[in-house]
Amino acid sequence: MNLSRRSFLQASTAGLVITFAIPQVLRAAPKAMPLPPANAFLRIAPDNTISIVLSHVEMGQGIWTGLPMLVAEELDCDWTKIKPEHAPAAPVYGIPGMGFQMTGGSSSTNSEFDRYRQVGAVARDMLVRAAAARWKTTPAKITTKDGVLSFGDKHLTYGDVAEEAMKLKPPGRVTLKQPKDWKIIGTRVKRLDSPEKITGRAQFGMDVQFPGLRTALVRRAPAFGAKLVSFDAAAALKVPGVEKVVQVPSGVAVIAKHFWAAKLGRDALKIEWSQPDGGGVTTKAQFAEYRTLSAKPGTIATDVGKVDNALAKATTKLESFYEVPYLAHASMEPLNTTIKIDGDKVEIWAGTQFPGGDSLAAAKIIGTTPDKVTLHTPFLGGGFGRRGNPAADFVAEAAFVAKAAGVPVKVVWTREDDMHGGYYRPAYLHRVVVATDPKGNPTAWDHTVVGQSILAGTPFEAFGIKNGIDNSSIEGLGDSPYLEKVAAKRVSLHSPKNAVPVLWLRSVGNTHTAFAMESMIDELAHAAKQDPLAYRLALLSDKPRFAKALQLAADKAGWGSAPPPGHARGLAVHESFGSIIAQTAEVSIEHGKIRVHQVTAAVDCGTMVNPQGLEAQIQGAIVFGLTAALFGKLTLEGGRVQQSNFHDYPMLRIHEMPKIDVHVIESGAPMGGIGEPATAPIAPAVANAVFALTGKRLRTLPFDLAEAT
Amino acid sequence: MKLHVNGADHEVDADGDMPLLWALRDLLNLTGTKYGCGVAQCGACTVHLDGHPVRACVTPVKSVGARKVTTIEAIGSPEALHVVQEAWKQADVVQCGYCQSGQIMTAVALLDQVPEPSDAQIDGAMAGNICRCGTYGRVREAIHLASRLKRGGK
Numbered sequence: 001m002n003l004s005r006r007s008f009l010q011a012s013t014a015g016l017v018i019t020f021a022i023p024q025v026l027r028a029a030p031k032a033m034p035l036p037p038a039n040a041f042l043r044i045a046p047d048n049t050i051s052i053v054l055s056h057v058e059m060g061q062g063i064w065t066g067l068p069m070l071v072a073e074e075l076d077c078d079w080t081k082i083k084p085e086h087a088p089a090a091p092v093y094g095i096p097g098m099g100f101q102m103t104g105g106s107s108s109t110n111s112e113f114d115r116y117r118q119v120g121a122v123a124r125d126m127l128v129r130a131a132a133a134r135w136k137t138t139p140a141k142i143t144t145k146d147g148v149l150s151f152g153d154k155h156l157t158y159g160d161v162a163e164e165a166m167k168l169k170p171p172g173r174v175t176l177k178q179p180k181d182w183k184i185i186g187t188r189v190k191r192l193d194s195p196e197k198i199t200g201r202a203q204f205g206m207d208v209q210f211p212g213l214r215t216a217l218v219r220r221a222p223a224f225g226a227k228l229v230s231f232d233a234a235a236a237l238k239v240p241g242v243e244k245v246v247q248v249p250s251g252v253a254v255i256a257k258h259f260w261a262a263k264l265g266r267d268a269l270k271i272e273w274s275q276p277d278g279g280g281v282t283t284k285a286q287f288a289e290y291r292t293l294s295a296k297p298g299t300i301a302t303d304v305g306k307v308d309n310a311l312a313k314a315t316t317k318l319e320s321f322y323e324v325p326y327l328a329h330a331s332m333e334p335l336n337t338t339i340k341i342d343g344d345k346v347e348i349w350a351g352t353q354f355p356g357g358d359s360l361a362a363a364k365i366i367g368t369t370p371d372k373v374t375l376h377t378p379f380l381g382g383g384f385g386r387r388g389n390p391a392a393d394f395v396a397e398a399a400f401v402a403k404a405a406g407v408p409v410k411v412v413w414t415r416e417d418d419m420h421g422g423y424y425r426p427a428y429l430h431r432v433v434v435a436t437d438p439k440g441n442p443t444a445w446d447h448t449v450v451g452q453s454i455l456a457g458t459p460f461e462a463f464g465i466k467n468g469i470d471n472s473s474i475e476g477l478g479d480s481p482y483l484e485k486v487a488a489k490r491v492s493l494h495s496p497k498n499a500v501p502v503l504w505l506r507s508v509g510n511t512h513t514a515f516a517m518e519s520m521i522d523e524l525a526h527a528a529k530q531d532p533l534a535y536r537l538a539l540l541s542d543k544p545r546f547a548k549a550l551q552l553a554a555d556k557a558g559w560g561s562a563p564p565p566g567h568a569r570g571l572a573v574h575e576s577f578g579s580i581i582a583q584t585a586e587v588s589i590e591h592g593k594i595r596v597h598q599v600t601a602a603v604d605c606g607t608m609v610n611p612q613g614l615e616a617q618i619q620g621a622i623v624f625g626l627t628a629a630l631f632g633k634l635t636l637e638g639g640r641v642q643q644s645n646f647h648d649y650p651m652l653r654i655h656e657m658p659k660i661d662v663h664v665i666e667s668g669a670p671m672g673g674i675g676e677p678a679t680a681p682i683a684p685a686v687a688n689a690v691f692a693l694t695g696k697r698l699r700t701l702p703f704d705l706a707e708a709t
Numbered sequence: 710m711k712l713h714v715n716g717a718d719h720e721v722d723a724d725g726d727m728p729l730l731w732a733l734r735d736l737l738n739l740t741g742t743k744y745g746c747g748v749a750q751c752g753a754c755t756v757h758l759d760g761h762p763v764r765a766c767v768t769p770v771k772s773v774g775a776r777k778v779t780t781i782e783a784i785g786s787p788e789a790l791h792v793v794q795e796a797w798k799q800a801d802v803v804q805c806g807y808c809q810s811g812q813i814m815t816a817v818a819l820l821d822q823v824p825e826p827s828d829a830q831i832d833g834a835m836a837g838n839i840c841r842c843g844t845y846g847r848v849r850e851a852i853h854l855a856s857r858l859k860r861g862g863k
Contacts (some may be wrong), residue, residue: 059849060805190801197806198794200741200781204807207740215735240724258735259744260727332745332753332807332841381807382841415746609800612801616847620804623843646750646839655832657845 037364040092043121047158047181050077052084055093056108058651059380061258061675062613063108063191067116071186074120079146086377089355094657101356104388105383106577107671109609110153121174126415130165131156163358187613203378205351208338216401216409217262218253219269223639225276225499232270239265246404253401259412280639281498290450294431298494301478305488310444314435322516326634327504333381334418340408346373346515350395351380353388361392365399387506390458398511419488422501426452430516435499440528442586444488449474452502457628469493476513476576481543506624507679516686518572533559545604549582552602552663557584570688572681596658614674618662619676627652629683633702715783725771730754732770741781741810755811756780762818781810793817794811795821804842812838816852825856
């Protein structure tokens with residue numbers, strides 16, 4: 001970490017720091033939001049370097065490039081001079097209309113689409129007026145291109161007038177370009193973070209180094225619900241390089257000169273833990289309990305028509321159970337946080353999706369005020385939701401360690417710590433009972449979901465849990481287009497509690513609702529002896545965006561033509577985060593294992609900013625979903641997680657990578673998200689393909705062909 | 710203990726069992742080599758010993774001896790990219806980027822051994838490198854591109 005790099009708030013860089021008060025009373029088109037204070041988002045230096053401050057963090061999704069594209073579209077600047085940087089934790093970087101600063105919910109582009117374009121437009125307006133003053137002409141006579149202002153045969157760079165521009169009053173309103181005039185939005189732009197990341201220069205949280213910094217490893221409870229009884233640090237303190245052993249709420253921290261000493265020291269700790277209350281969660285018993293719970297409706301989310309009567313009268317019924325296990329996010333960069341306390345001043349370096357919440361938590365623990373806390377966000381080596389925790393677990397723990405240690409510390413989690421550390425995608429069970437008419441169309445649908453609430457007990461509870469329903473448990477189900485025309489339907493939810501901490505994981509509830517819905521629809525299609533595509537298209541006849549995506553994915557995959565011998569295709573479509581994604585998967589069975597050869601995705605996200613980045617996100621999300629479908633499984637025994645590293649919690653590898661084709665439909669609908677939605681449809685698409693191939697139905701993730709019925 | 714890293718000799722104060730990874734990262738401040746798993750399962754820590762790719766997380770420093778250690782920092786710089794890095798940039802491979810040092814170190818060694826690798830040879834060489842972001846398609850594309858660039862093509 002370059003400690004000399006100071007945030008813009010303290011910076012005294014020469015040139016344009018476009019400074020002005022927020023024109024609160026002024027309203028800009030197209031939304032009734034005040035214009036952004038461009039000084040918080042943009043700096044232009046005399047050498048024409050354009051620093052763009054990102055309110056969202058880069059964790060692989062490409063926002064390091066996407067937000068600058070929005071600014072550049074309106075600023076007409078030289079793209080090669082752009083230098084993005086992460087924002088510090090500050091209220092101005094809250095998501096427009098939401099207030100809090102976070103990266104998640106596939107919202108980084110669509111939530112900032114107006115604001116970052118406005119930043120570019122405001123800055124351009126001020127630069128043009130500064131140049132007009134210098135040339136003694138009117139702004140209308142000045143043109144801009146690639147960071148150069150021109151008036152007749154006279155030219156100035158943005159850097160030349162940046163200092164004068166900063167003294168001007170900001171515009172009351174700006175007019176953004178019409179989509180037809182876009183030169184950057186919608187074009188293929190390569191990532192701005194490539195050069196650092198391919199040369200080992202990029203700084204991740206794990207890479208923070210400065211003189212005097214120590215490494216800490218924490219021994220945490222081996223089972224969820226277990227508590228520390230006693231520990232003996234004598235042997236640990238004898239390990240060369242180990243300096244201190246301190247107790248913190250989450251366990252015992254060993255502070256050493258470097259990672260290796262801290263690890264050896266931690267291995268040498270003698271430590272006793274209690275048994276978890278009630279014996280702790282055991283996976284097999286948990287699913288048995290969930291199945292029992294599912295026999296009766298839970299808290300009602302939807303109840304239309306008389307479902308019980310309709311099911312009792314029905315002559316044709318299908319009942320299926322779908323199960324998904326706990327999942328660890330397993331970002332390639334294990335969790336870590338560095339904290340330096342200097343009097344009442346605190347500096348934090350953390351790859352976090354929630355800089356605001358995390359710095360507040362740390363301030364409280366350390367006993368200072370939030371304004372004394374400076375949080376630096378290095379690159380995130382993957383996030384997937386794990387680095388956005390309302391409980392601020394890894395930053396809060398580091399605050400306790402730093403406070404107790406009395407020296408600057410980097411708390412590093414080993415891979416095993418990361419995998420055992422909780423905050424998993426919860427395990428869920430779905431019981432789905434559907435009655436059909438003689439044509440095989442659903443007439444009654446009873447859907448019961450069982451699984452822990454992610455939002456209960458968090459600050460998000462107030463708007464995420466309504467009438468006892470955690471929407472993140474049923475998103476993609478309660479609002480499924482397939483259910484709209486079903487006369488009698490009930491969606492209900494049981495949210496049992498236990499000691500295993502849970503959290504959102506890429507595409508959140510859709511990771512299981514899409515699997516249950518698109519598997520059941522496929523079961524219904526086959527029961528009706530209909531082509532799975534035709535059956536879906538008929539049910540979605542008044543949902544043109546869904547129908548178009550399905551048809552496109554099917555056409556591009558050659559649906560209807562014979563697949564290669566030994567192969568079969570399956571499909572699925574699902575909407576999440578405002579985007580509709582259809583996928584076909586072509587599979588075979590090789591050496592008793594499922595092999596996915598080809599995935600074809602059709603994506604309707606409304607409007608797209610960077611096709612290059614979009615494709616990467618769709619491909620990456622499919623790999624993420626496929627990894628869960630083929631391998632992802634954490635099991636517990638007495639509260640202890642049974643898996644520990646990549647040998648028993650495998651990731652998809654390059655030789656298992658399918659060919660993935662991505663096709664985009666720009667429907668003009670409101671802009672959807674793109675980081676998460678493609679995760680959801682792949683598991684059912686593959687399960688449906690396996691059914692087409694073998695006649696056997698996979699209803700449990702990850703897939704086990706021996707369990708197919 | 711003496712280590713020869715990126716063309717220079719370094720004296721490191723390390724227990725012989727310390728993995729090379731931590732000597733590089735914590736003692737020599739070479740943080741481009743990443744910690745991902747500690748058990749040679751993910752490849753994020755890949756470095757070269759005399760040009761051969763090894764997992765630094767399970768390589769004790771005492772076993773390195775006089776062999777030359779090369780890390781990502783010596784492969785190329787943003788101003789002077791190695792041809793494999795140039796291909797990585799053109800193919801726009803990276804996402805979060807954490808695994809990419811290891812991916813590139815493995816790919817550089819592969820192309821030194823096999824100038825024109827087939828998809829199967831790429832799979833064979835790269836299967837030990839996990840990418841949680843799922844960049845495998847572009848990794849493969851970049852290796853083919855680097856192979857062409859190395860041979861003077863486009």
